[in-house]
Amino acid sequence: MAFDQLSDRLQMALRRMRGKAKLTEKDIDEMMREVRLSLLEADVNFKVVKSFTQSIKEEALGDKILKGLNPGQQVIKVVHEALRDLLGKETSVFAFKKEGTHTVLLSGLQGSGKTTTAGKLAMYLRKHYQAKPLLVALDVYRPAAVEQLKTIGKQLDIVVFEKGTDTSPLIIATEALKYAKENNHNAIIFDTAGRLHIDESMMDELKQLKTLIKPDDILLVLDAMTGQDAVSVADHYHTQLGITGSIITKLDGDTRGGAALSLRKVTDVPIKFMGLGERLDALEVFHPERMASRILGMGDMLTLIDKVTENVDEDDMMNIMEKMMSGKYNYDDFIKQLKMIKRMGSLGGLMKLIPGANKMLKNNDVDEKQLIVVESIIGSMTKKERKNPDLIKQNSSRRRRIARGSGRQVSDINKLIQNLEMQISTMKRMSQMDPNTINPNNPLQSMPQPQQKRKKGKGKNKGGFRF
Amino acid sequence: MGFIKQLFQSKKKANTARKYSVGMAKTRHQIKGQLTALLSSNVAIDEALFSSIEEVFIMADIGVETTLEIVDDLRDAVKLNTINDAQALREQIVEILFKRYVKETVIDTNLKISKPISVHLFVGVNGVGKTTTIGKVAYLLKAKGHKVMMVAGDTFRAGAIEQLHIWSERVGCDFFSKPAGSDPSSVMYDALNYAKQNAIDVVLCDTAGRLQNKKNLMMELEKIHKVIGREVPYAPHETLLVLDATTGQNGLTQAKLFDEVTELTGVVLTKLDGTAKGGIVLAIKETLNIPIKLVGLGETLEDLTYFDIEEYIYGLFEDFV
Structure with a gap:
């Protein structure tokens, strides 16, 4: 997740405080310096950083912390709360109009990801509100921007209203409103051309669009990688347009995303969504509380649970769990489970949500390509073999046949067999775990760890299948 | 030091420089505006001033590490040349940047074109x-x-x-x-x-x-x-x-x-x-x-x-x- 490096820096700064019985003012000053530099390197706006460290320091210097039992913990708590406040205290719910037509105007700099986000948002509204969205192509300046939106519309099976590039955006918008009414669209998303916040004539066009459409939401789409300028961009857009919220994009990158932190603070406009990938379903509600936890490396179990319940058939899942624990788990179940994971979206993103997995995964990227390999191997098994894993385990000529069939090495098949067995044994261990001993901050830690197998033989370390 | 002034004067005539001058008006306006405000003649050269200069650079996305080094250079220059007029720092800053980034090397920015393709x-x-x-x-x-x-x-x-x-x-x-x-x-x-x-x-x-x-x-x-x-x-x-x-x-x-x-x-x-x-x-x-x-x-x-x-x-x- 984007905020990883920031959390590393903060943890470094805070580690020294841990276990200390009492903090001196000098300790706190030293730590604030670390926090300050870390936030600056994370592209948080300078002014925001200043007021942030100032407010923490004041609180940290208060009696509560200096005389408290565990000052280190207290400081983490203060930093966490302050970060959360900086991001906006509460999740900003997208208030979709139940009656009438909800109109959204997307705005932002060139290359911030408006067109892709327009598609994502349309899909989101259809999925969560059963809306019948209409996408409107108002970017008549950038070459092929209309084409891009049309292609996205086709992929999602969502209607795109466009008039090519020779009609003025104002006329297109007027006609789109009419079209939406006639065709019962209850959500309209207007994709506008990217423009510099200082480009007055282009900003005027947006103002005119605003007067014409009277949008329910004017959202600023901002690239998470933006530097110190993020604040002045947001500020300009806000003062000229009166934006109702923002969407932070490209948070699946490794940027520390400080821009997001300062944006809310300086403009007092809630961050509503975050873009987490190139897939059109990679748009999530922005949760300040959860994001603050992520920043501090505490993981984000809530998002994980949300994702799982959204995408997984509970009966199926229970079925598989039962089979695992009873030892009847087979390749059919394995592939079913894989498909569920795939549905939930990017594996890497998913794993990062698990507390503790963050560190484990650092040098151990989850490779989605591996899923395809596994699928191809299982696809080359007979129905019987899929039902009864022992058949393959005990018969090397079957393994060779499967390897040939799937175009893999026999060693790949062996890895898959090992993997299936490991999963079964992990599940068994988990089922024996005492729920009372689970550390809520790090459930993985309390799980009995499987013994590391010694690597056999020579050959390159190709890495097993990791899940 | 007259060198910098001379260079700038010749640049003013250079055609290519005009595009930079227009295109970077915004960056210049900010950095220069802030520095000019900071470095008026009756300001004492002290740590507070240095840290204000640091702020200006960091705000320009120059980066913490790079900024700290530039300002360190500036401190040294002040000591070495016993500068006590803050206004003189302006030229000093420009000179440091030139020394750090222009050096003597000539960088060929032309795109490499080789035959036949x-x-x-x-x-x-x-x-x-x-x-x-x-x-x-x-x-x-x-x-x-x-x-x-x-x-x-x-x-x-x-x-x-x-x-x-x-x-x-x-x-x-x-x-x-x-x-x-x-x-x-x-x-x-x-x-x-x-x-x-x-x-x-x-x-x-x-x-x-x-x-x-x-x-x-x-x-x-x-x-x-x-x-x-x-x-x-x-x-x-x-x-x-x-x-x-x-x-x-x-x-x-x-x-x-x-x-x-x-x-x-x-x-x-x-x-x-x-x-x-x-x-x-x-x-x-x-x-x-x-x-x-x-x-x-x-x-x-x-x-x-x-x-x-x-x-x-x-x-x-x-x-x-």
């Missing part, structure tokens, strides 16, 4: 302006009399192929594409064969935007790079990272990781006219030794210019000294 590969994260940059570079090279061809290597993003195609029509150069969703390496392979048969001088290859932490996508890029090198000896002759000037410190990570995969030969900095910061130029120069070859200073075809660090610093401090 040159291949230039454009890489970068999503939304930095790769496709637009290719349009502008094609225009530059065509004006020099080269036979240019664009290759639509972004087969992933919706509308990317059409976008490049429109640019090729505007510029009036050759264009090569395969259907959307094709393997980009195979596009390069076919494009280079086509180029060899049709006596193309310069091939400009677009690629899909990718975040540098996406392992699979970076491996795909590595393959594209390899295929190009196999088809044309010593190619790609230029591998250019396209970087958005509004990007913060992540720009450094981008440069580092793309360099690991494709051995960058230079950086194209886009949208420099839109930011009040643009300090990432100095941060890149300081941390990674990758030359900045081209900068985008506006939206028209002619607004992509060869980068000149002298003119950049001049653009930053015009009328300041």
